Amino acid sequence: xxxxxxxxxxxxxxxxxxLFGERGFDGVKIDDIAARSGVTKGSFYSHYRSKRxxxxxxxxxxxxxxxxxxxxxxxxxxDPLLRLRTVVTMSVRTCVIDRSTRVFTTEIxxxxxxxxxVRTGWLQFYDCVRELYIGLLAAVYPPDKRPAADxxxxxxxxxxxxxEGVKLRALYEPHIACxxxxxxxxxxxxxxxxxxxx
Amino acid sequence: xxxxxxxxxxxxxxxxxxLFGERGFDGVKIDDIAARSGVTKGSFYSHYRSKRxxxxxxxxxxxxxxxxxxxxxxxxxxDPLLRLRTVVTMSVRTCVIDRSTRVFTTEIxxxxxxxxxVRTGWLQFYDCVRELYIGLLAAVYPPDKRPAADxxxxxxxxxxxxxEGVKLRALYEPHIACxxxxxxxxxxxxxxxxxxxx
DNA sequence: CACTCATCATACCCGCGAGTATGCTATCGG
DNA sequence: CCGATAGCATACTCGCGGGTATGATGAGTG
Numbered sequence: 001x002x003x004x005x006x007x008x009x010x011x012x013x014x015x016x017x018x019l020f021g022e023r024g025f026d027g028v029k030i031d032d033i034a035a036r037s038g039v040t041k042g043s044f045y046s047h048y049r050s051k052r053x054x055x056x057x058x059x060x061x062x063x064x065x066x067x068x069x070x071x072x073x074x075x076x077x078x079d080p081l082l083r084l085r086t087v088v089t090m091s092v093r094t095c096v097i098d099r100s101t102r103v104f105t106t107e108i109x110x111x112x113x114x115x116x117x118v119r120t121g122w123l124q125f126y127d128c129v130r131e132l133y134i135g136l137l138a139a140v141y142p143p144d145k146r147p148a149a150d151x152x153x154x155x156x157x158x159x160x161x162x163x164e165g166v167k168l169r170a171l172y173e174p175h176i177a178c179x180x181x182x183x184x185x186x187x188x189x190x191x192x193x194x195x196x197x198x
Numbered sequence: 199x200x201x202x203x204x205x206x207x208x209x210x211x212x213x214x215x216x217l218f219g220e221r222g223f224d225g226v227k228i229d230d231i232a233a234r235s236g237v238t239k240g241s242f243y244s245h246y247r248s249k250r251x252x253x254x255x256x257x258x259x260x261x262x263x264x265x266x267x268x269x270x271x272x273x274x275x276x277d278p279l280l281r282l283r284t285v286v287t288m289s290v291r292t293c294v295i296d297r298s299t300r301v302f303t304t305e306i307x308x309x310x311x312x313x314x315x316v317r318t319g320w321l322q323f324y325d326c327v328r329e330l331y332i333g334l335l336a337a338v339y340p341p342d343k344r345p346a347a348d349x350x351x352x353x354x355x356x357x358x359x360x361x362e363g364v365k366l367r368a369l370y371e372p373h374i375a376c377x378x379x380x381x382x383x384x385x386x387x388x389x390x391x392x393x394x395x396x
Numbered sequence: 397c398a399c400t401c402a403t404c405a406t407a408c409c410c411g412c413g414a415g416t417a418t419g420c421t422a423t424c425g426g
Numbered sequence: 427c428c429g430a431t432a433g434c435a436t437a438c439t440c441g442c443g444g445g446t447a448t449g450a451t452g453a454g455t456g
Contacts, residue, residue, distance in 0.1 A: 008403085024311060026224065029443060041445085043404040051444065103311050110308035112369055113222060113301050123370045157367075158390075164366050165359020171310055172321045192356075195393075206433080227413060239415085241434040249414065 009047045011037050013057040020058055021100030024107050030054075056117060062104060063125040066094065070132070080139040085190060087136060088159075091129075092185050095163055096170050097177050106171070130156055137193055159192045207245045209235050211255040218256055219298030222305050228252075254315060260302060261323040264292065268330070278337040283388060285334060286357075289327075290383050293361055294368050295375050304369070328354055335391055357390045 015036040019028040030051060034044040048054045070087060077083050094101050112119040133156045138146060146152075166185060170177035176185070213234040217226040228249060232242040246252045268285060275281050292299050310317040331354045336344060344350075364383060368375035374383070 024308070027312070030445085031443080039403090040405055042406070045445070046403060106308055106311060109366065109369065110222070110304055113304060114225070119370060126370065158360060158363075158386075161363020161367065162356060162359045163363070165356075165362040168307065168362050169355075169359065171307065172317060172324065188356075228415085229413080237433090238435055240436070243415070244433060247415095 008037070008039070008043075009057070010061075012044065012047055012054065013061045016054045017058040017061050017104065018100070020055070020107060021104040024103060025055060025111065052115070055111070056121065058104075059108065059118065059121050062101075063121070066125075067128065069094075080136070084133075084136040084140055084193070085186065087132065088189050088193075089182070089186050091163060092166075092182055092189070096167050096185065097179065097182060099177070102167055102170065102177075105167070126160075130160065133159070133193075140194070155193050155195075159189050162189060162192055206235070206237070206241075207255070208259075210242065210245055210252065211259045214252045215256040215259050215302065216298070218253070218305060219302040222301060223253060223309065250313070253309070254319065256302075257306065257316065257319050260299075261319070264323075265326065267292075278334070282331075282334040282338055282391070283384065285330065286387050286391075287380070287384050289361060290364075290380055290387070294365050294383065295377065295380060297375070300365055300368065300375075303365070324358075328358065331357070331391075338392070353391050353393075357387050360387060360390055 012033060016028070016033045019032055019036060022028075030041050030044055033054060034041050037044075044054075048057065070090060073086055073090060074083055077086060095105065096102065108118060108122055112122060134152055137152050137156060138149075141147065147155075166176070166189075175181070210231060214226070214231045217230055217234060220226075228242055229239050231252060232239050235242075242252075246255065268288060271284055271288060272281055275284060293303065294300065306316060306320055310320055332350055335350050335354060336347075339345065345353075364374070364387075373379070
């Protein structure tokens with residue numbers, strides 16, 4: 001077998017993700033992805049059947065990376081409130097502050113309008129994130145003071161909706177998407193999750 | 199001068215808006231827009247210089263139509279709370295329930311990533327809407343019980359952010375984007391605007 | 397050492413759709 | 427009634443980029 005086989009599909013997906021985040025799906029050609037991975041178009045097509053396939057692969061790469069980062073970060077952390085705030089902070093950093101990811105996810109939404117598989121992939125990821133937040137938020141309260149399950153769910157849904165809104169605002173008012181504002185945003189989101197606590 | 203001159207640019211913009219809402223910017227060819235307007239590509243280009251130009255024109259058409267609808271609806275209405283709720287309801291109907299507008303605005307966001315003029319156009323529109331909401335919300339309170347200006351602004355910002363989130367969710371869970379759910383959504387948004395009132 | 401087959405490179409094809417060149421036509425000023 | 431011209435149609439060009447055909451290479455296998 002040739003030189004660089006086993007990592008190549010993953011490498012292509014990773015580079016595709018990076019390029020898509022820079023220039024959007026339509027702004028990236030197969031040749032670009034191949035070139036950045038040190039190969040040419042011909043060999044690209046021996047790993048992926050079409051452009052759509054690499055887009056899907058890039059999505060999977062993003063979903064996997066996100067989850068890995070979350071779980072790595074949470075690994076040695078036990079205080080429930082801190083765990084919650086950590087994940088909120090990560091979400092803000094990933095979805096709002098980081099321009100590349102913002103571009104990528106915005107493009108996914110536009111693509112979801114036309115492509116069912118992209119849509120279901122994102123939905124699955126989104127469900128995971130939502131369940132994660134529900135678990136983290138529930139853990140903050142002692143069992144006897146814990147709000148009803150549907151209240152928790154509603155708070156999480158609202159918070160996730162607000163993140164999308166903030167992400168959008170960041171697109172138009174870039175000054176809110178900087179490190180300095182991060183704390184303000186996180187505080188606002190925490191307040192949505194726990195409206196009656198400090 | 200020929201037959202149907204003066205309305206043609208507006209007609210083209212209107213049809214472009216409709217088509218973009220059905221199939222997205224890339225899914226619509228100049229020929230489609232021209233055909234739907236009863237002309238051919240040749241004459242299209244005597245009104246608009248490029249595809250980008252018609253996209254901009256379609257955006258302007260959307261912004262103008264939205265504002266006209268709002269002001270027409272509010273015209274004979276004086277109760278402040280009802281005025282606020284009316285506009286929220288219109289926003290939900292326009293942005294969330296109506297699939298075509300949802301597609302159109304989602305595409306605008308993706309395009310805004312690449313095109314400065316599209317971005318500034320949207321920003322201007324968004325500012326108008328925000329100021330409109332701030333005025334409507336302030337009017338609900340009697341002057342002596344009115345919250346601080348920045349509290350009102352924060353509530354409006356959060357509500358608008360939540361609309362974006364709901365719009366996004368509607369893309370993935372279409373069942374929430376139906377007439378039946380409209381009331382629930384509006385109630386939720388009103389609660390964000392006025393958290394401590396019935 | 398031959399044989400195989402996955403990986404990769406080179407060189408090509410081709411459809412699509414934005415934009416253009418050119419000429420027709422009907423309305424309007426004179 | 428007669429040019430002038432804006433609005434329009436027809437028929438083209440052409441670049442771009444996704445996808446393919448074909449052949450080289452070299453690592454594992456018997």
